Amino acid sequence: MAGPWEYLALMGACVLITLPLEFVFAARVYRRWRVLLAALIPVVIVFAIWDVVAIARDHWTYNPRFVTGIEFGTLPLEELVFFVVIPFCALLSYEAVGTVIDVVARRRGGAGTPTRDPGTTSADAVAGTTDAAAGTTAVQRRANRADRRPKGDES
Numbered sequence: 001m002a003g004p005w006e007y008l009a010l011m012g013a014c015v016l017i018t019l020p021l022e023f024v025f026a027a028r029v030y031r032r033w034r035v036l037l038a039a040l041i042p043v044v045i046v047f048a049i050w051d052v053v054a055i056a057r058d059h060w061t062y063n064p065r066f067v068t069g070i071e072f073g074t075l076p077l078e079e080l081v082f083f084v085v086i087p088f089c090a091l092l093s094y095e096a097v098g099t100v101i102d103v104v105a106r107r108r109g110g111a112g113t114p115t116r117d118p119g120t121t122s123a124d125a126v127a128g129t130t131d132a133a134a135g136t137t138a139v140q141r142r143a144n145r146a147d148r149r150p151k152g153d154e155s
Contacts, residue, residue, distance in 0.1 A: 004068045007078045011085040018089040025096035029088070039091060044083045051075055 021027045029036055054060055055074045062076050070077040 002066070004066065007066060008068065008081060011078070011081045014085050014089050018092045021092040021096040025099045027092050027095035027099065029092050029095055036088070036091065040084055040087055043087050044080065047083045048075055048080065051079055 022030050052073060052075055062079070067076045067078050072080060
């Protein structure tokens with residue numbers, strides 16, 4: 001298939017391969033588009049600037065045989081797509097792994113293992129994002145549950 005659309009097809013395959021993570025493992029990346037954009041925009045900006053500078057200084061070039069010819073300044077479309085797709089797939093994978101770890105911890109009894117509440121993601125749990133309805137953070141809710149456990153109850 002070696003041609004100008006091969007790289008874009010590869011990026012499309014990356015998205016298609018990781019797409020089931022959203023639904024099978026409840027990654028919730030698509031549903032949280034503001035968080036997704038907040039994660040992607042800095043990556044795209046920093047690496048686009050890096051590439052533009054590298055191209056201008058002749059540190060690297062792109063073989064015209066393997067790019068579509070669509071450019072943004074000196075930056076090929078394929079490079080911008082890469083800067084969006086790969087972090088996006090990484091976020092899907094990260095959130096899916098977090099879900100699997102939580103499920104395994106719950107099945108094993110999870111004593112002392114911090115697990116996420118069903119309505120939070122890994123990023124929520126790490127950041128202690130507030131649940132407006134309850135007025136608490138995911139971290140606080142976990143601590144409250146631990147305080148209510150009867151003595152000697154390790155689950």
